[in-house]
Amino acid sequence: MKFNCRKIENCFADSLTWEYALPQAGEEFLRALAGWEVRKNLKLRRPVFVAEKDGVVLKAALAGQFVRASFPEDEWQKKKEEFEAWLKAL
Numbered sequence: 001m002k003f004n005c006r007k008i009e010n011c012f013a014d015s016l017t018w019e020y021a022l023p024q025a026g027e028e029f030l031r032a033l034a035g036w037e038v039r040k041n042l043k044l045r046r047p048v049f050v051a052e053k054d055g056v057v058l059k060a061a062l063a064g065q066f067v068r069a070s071f072p073e074d075e076w077q078k079k080k081e082e083f084e085a086w087l088k089a090l
Contacts, residue, residue, distance in 0.1 A: 026061055029067065
């Protein structure tokens with residue numbers, strides 16, 4: 001899968017969050033998250049999901065094409081590289 005990635009700034013110092021622009025909507029991307037712990041919130045005006053696996057946390061709107069990924073502080077580079085390799089293989 002092709003994607004674009006950019007660092008996201010937020011209110012937390014030393015944030016380890018990146019935004020990935022995907023060629024598919026969040027609902028379709030959910031199908032690829034086998035083995036992830038996934039929670040959906042369908043009660044919001046724009047329904048969202050949160051998925052977690054091995055310290056990596058993904059958040060996205062089900063109808064959107066942007067996924068935010070947060071990586072664990074102690075090994076963020078390794079986890080980011082693994083996540084991006086997994087994304088490319090999809």
